[in-house]
Amino acid sequence: MDGRIANLSMKLDVYRAMSPEQSLADCPIRDVIQTISGRWSSLLMSALAERSYRFGELRRLVPDISQRMLTQTLGELQRDGYVHREVFPTKPPKVEYSLTEFGRSMYGALEHLLHWAEVNHGGVRQARRRFDEAKNAALT
Amino acid sequence: MDGRIANLSMKLDVYRAMSPEQSLADCPIRDVIQTISGRWSSLLMSALAERSYRFGELRRLVPDISQRMLTQTLGELQRDGYVHREVFPTKPPKVEYSLTEFGRSMYGALEHLLHWAEVNHGGVRQARRRFDEAKNAALT
DNA sequence: AGTGTTGGTCTCAATATGAGAGCAACAATC
DNA sequence: GATTGTTGCTCTCATATTGAGACCAACACT
Structure with a gap:
């Protein structure tokens, strides 16, 4: 496996989606991931x-x-x-x-x-x- | 996004890895996933x-x-x-x-x-x- | 009649998580 | 020099979340 990240344009932005410069508390991704990561x-x-x-x-x-x-x-x-x-x-x-x-x-x-x-x-x-x-x- | 599964050779086999025909209870993948899915x-x-x-x-x-x-x-x-x-x-x-x-x-x-x-x-x-x-x- | 199977729910104990205080060792402020 | 603030933790206790097991109705089979 190589250690590279496929798409550097994502990173934390993924979690910040829809709420730039805002807290990660109400991030929609967390809501989706929560069920999946049960x-x-x-x-x-x-x-x-x-x-x-x-x-x-x-x-x-x-x-x-x-x-x-x-x-x-x-x-x-x-x-x-x-x-x-x-x-x-x-x-x-x-x-x-x-x-x-x-x-x-x-x-x-x-x-x-x-x-x-x-x-x-x-x-x-x-x-x-x-x-x-x-x-x-x-x-x- | 399309609904296709990239590699059909995996599927449940992924979770059964190393213990074919055996229970999924002591599957190594579960051990690894547990931390990640915290x-x-x-x-x-x-x-x-x-x-x-x-x-x-x-x-x-x-x-x-x-x-x-x-x-x-x-x-x-x-x-x-x-x-x-x-x-x-x-x-x-x-x-x-x-x-x-x-x-x-x-x-x-x-x-x-x-x-x-x-x-x-x-x-x-x-x-x-x-x-x-x-x-x-x-x-x- | 007794036993087993189905997919559930309900109760209660064990475990995991959250909220908040406490802590040692300094720096900066007053 | 006494207060106040900062750091990265850990400890305690209240609250979720999860697990173990009983209970359920409606049948089939023996």
Whole structure:
């Protein structure tokens, strides 16, 4: 990976969008990023990018998510327009979740970050080890 | 923006990396993403991508972050190798934070998502409005 | 009748975050 | 020389947010 930033015209301007010289507190990007950066959001987006899933399937696919957070996160992703929820009134009920076109568009951008994480998790682990060792050494 | 996914060979495989057919609970990508997707991480990365900042400068730049979370988030970003922290032993002390090359590399991937958010925050707001209206209508 | 499956919600404990005070060591001001 | 201000933190305590698990209705299967 190279360390260059693709488009230098962005940078912090990205976060300042629409409110030049103003505080970053009410920045619209933060509002959008907040949902995406939820603890389970990228994982569920990643799953749904592969194919549609039922509620219970997602639950089994992500073993350590609580049912409560699965419901809630899917609800947020649906509200922001990334996920489509379709109820089939069978008994027992069947609810299918899938990505919308908008969601696929967003995933196209998120994917870069996930891919970077996949390639570089070794580097992160190494950095953590170094940091923790330096900290312990300082305590001597 | 088009809705296509750039590289179909990834998808969920990204999250399954290193543990095929296994649960997603101990996926290394989740470990890496967790820090990046912290509430303040992308905002601080975005600021530091522009230039180096001192602690107090970041505090003023992001008015609604608590000092506690600023310290903590910068510490996590440093531990994962994205941020360099340099202390100048002046009185009063001066601490400068900057991106490492590794951090710039990560920001190169994160940037796509931030840019998407900038371009599409209108769409998200619209989706939310529609969702909330449909919900209210259902309560009639 | 009993057991299991479905997608939820509700309650309550654990955890994470925010608001604000306190702190040591000086510099500048009055 | 006493006050005031600055720095980058850390500590405490109130408030969100999240997790663990019970409970639910409506059926199918044994």
